[in-house]
Amino acid sequence: QQQVKQSPQSLIVQKGGISIINCAYENTAFDYFPWYQQFPGKGPALLIAIRPDVSEKKEGRFTISFNKSAKQFSLHIMDSQPGDSATYFCAARNTDKLIFGTGTRLQVFP
Amino acid sequence: GAGVSQTPSNKVTEKGKYVELRCDPISGHTALYWYRQSLGQGPEFLIYFQGTGAADDSGLPNDRFFAVRPEGSVSTLKIQRTERGDSAVYLCASSLRQGVYNEQFFGPGTRLTVL
Numbered sequence: 001q002q003q004v005k006q007s008p009q010s011l012i013v014q015k016g017g018i019s020i021i022n023c024a025y026e027n028t029a030f031d032y033f034p035w036y037q038q039f040p041g042k043g044p045a046l047l048i049a050i051r052p053d054v055s056e057k058k059e060g061r062f063t064i065s066f067n068k069s070a071k072q073f074s075l076h077i078m079d080s081q082p083g084d085s086a087t088y089f090c091a092a093r094n095t096d097k098l099i100f101g102t103g104t105r106l107q108v109f110p
Numbered sequence: 111g112a113g114v115s116q117t118p119s120n121k122v123t124e125k126g127k128y129v130e131l132r133c134d135p136i137s138g139h140t141a142l143y144w145y146r147q148s149l150g151q152g153p154e155f156l157i158y159f160q161g162t163g164a165a166d167d168s169g170l171p172n173d174r175f176f177a178v179r180p181e182g183s184v185s186t187l188k189i190q191r192t193e194r195g196d197s198a199v200y201l202c203a204s205s206l207r208q209g210v211y212n213e214q215f216f217g218p219g220t221r222l223t224v225l
Contacts (some may be wrong), residue, residue: 044153061180091152096141098153098167099155100154
């Protein structure tokens with residue numbers, strides 16, 4: 001019940017395209033859903049986050065869509081750029097600890 | 111430098127040895143978290159502190175792992191009798207305080223290799 005399932009494992013997108021990463025969870029006690037971006041050799045950095053009482057949040061080229069009834073949420077990266085190439089993790093918070101998905105390695109080619 | 115710092119950045123040790131990993135949180139952050147990230151996986155929660163006390167240590171895999179934060183700032187993760195399976199990147203994060211929307215800021219991690 002503490003798991004967060006993430007897909008796909010890897011994603012290749014052309015520059016300018018849309019990158020979509022999906023996550024699903026079971027535990028209804030999760031109360032905060034952040035997305036983290038991680039570059040090789042670096043720690044994860046918060047990209048965007050959403051609360052379960054909101055269905056969509058947009059910050060620049062990054063949008064989270066949240067479906068509470070389906071227990072699913074997704075990250076959309078519009079106009080993907082080579083600099084977006086990194087590993088993306090969804091996460092869910094339960095009593096102050098974050099439960100992370102397994103990650104999606106995104107490669108954006110020029 | 112205002113970020114979370116971790117030392118050493120890399121640690122190579124032999125099976126059975128004792129290691130200590132250090133985390134310096136962002137100044138003023140009262141909550142501190144340790145996670146472990148194995149190759150190709152997401153970070154896995156180990157323990158978190160609110161101030162000096164461990165508020166939740168449910169993620170520590172066994173009693174070989176121990177963490178302290180004696181003055182409510184710097185924290186040390188201690189691993190006794192290391193095993194090859196302990197090899198991973200150990201990440202530290204801090205946040206202003208515990209609570210729902212307080213962002214956790216991560217350090218670069220310590221890569222531990224147990225030979």
